[in-house]
Amino acid sequence: MGFSLTGQSDNFLLEECRNGNPRAFDELFDRYSARLHHYGLKYIDDAHQAEEAMLDVMLWLWQKCDQVPPDVQLAPYLFRAMKNAVVRTVTRQRNFTVPLEHLGESVPAGTLDADSRIRERQLETAWLEELGQLSEQRQKAFRLSRLEELSHAEIAREMKLSPFTVKNHIKACLSQFRERLKDYADLSTAIVICILTL
Numbered sequence: 001m002g003f004s005l006t007g008q009s010d011n012f013l014l015e016e017c018r019n020g021n022p023r024a025f026d027e028l029f030d031r032y033s034a035r036l037h038h039y040g041l042k043y044i045d046d047a048h049q050a051e052e053a054m055l056d057v058m059l060w061l062w063q064k065c066d067q068v069p070p071d072v073q074l075a076p077y078l079f080r081a082m083k084n085a086v087v088r089t090v091t092r093q094r095n096f097t098v099p100l101e102h103l104g105e106s107v108p109a110g111t112l113d114a115d116s117r118i119r120e121r122q123l124e125t126a127w128l129e130e131l132g133q134l135s136e137q138r139q140k141a142f143r144l145s146r147l148e149e150l151s152h153a154e155i156a157r158e159m160k161l162s163p164f165t166v167k168n169h170i171k172a173c174l175s176q177f178r179e180r181l182k183d184y185a186d187l188s189t190a191i192v193i194c195i196l197t198l
């Protein structure tokens with residue numbers, strides 16, 4: 001398509017998305033991502049989690065655009081979806097515990113018994129081993145996200161990838177960690193390492 005999509009209606013762009021036009025989706029992303037992220041920040045006190053909630057909504061729109069009614073008012077539709085994503089994020093936050101790298105300074109002395117401290121070290125060792133098993137690109141995306149605390153957009157710029165590719169890399173990492181480290185689930189009431197919080 002040779003003409004500009006800037007200024008086209010939401011419904012036109014949505015129809016183009018259904019036809020597999022990524023430029024139409026880019027236009028919708030540019031149109032709504034900042035507004036949805038700003039909405040999320042009103043209720044989520046973590047900018048990264050607010051961004052992830054926004055990316056979830058926009059990724060869903062791209063993957064499931066054929067399920068969106070053709071005559072939908074897209075803005076209210078996306079903000080309802082963002083509200084649901086915010087609720088899910090806030091619910092997860094209630095179960096938040098201490099990231100592994102901050103455990104020593106965040107958990108009061110005596111909270112964990114000696115047995116748990118041994119298991120904690122075992123978990124850290126196992127996590128580092130699993131991290132080393134990831135592809136070079138996934139390792140880099142994961143380290144930039146969880147250890148350097150860059151946003152998906154910042155990682156995408158640095159790695160020259162789309163934010164959705166970055167998000168998919170990190171989700172794949174987390175799925176692998178959850179599967180491989182499931183034997184350490186008994187520690188979940190004491191710690192949640194940063195790799196397990198999505």
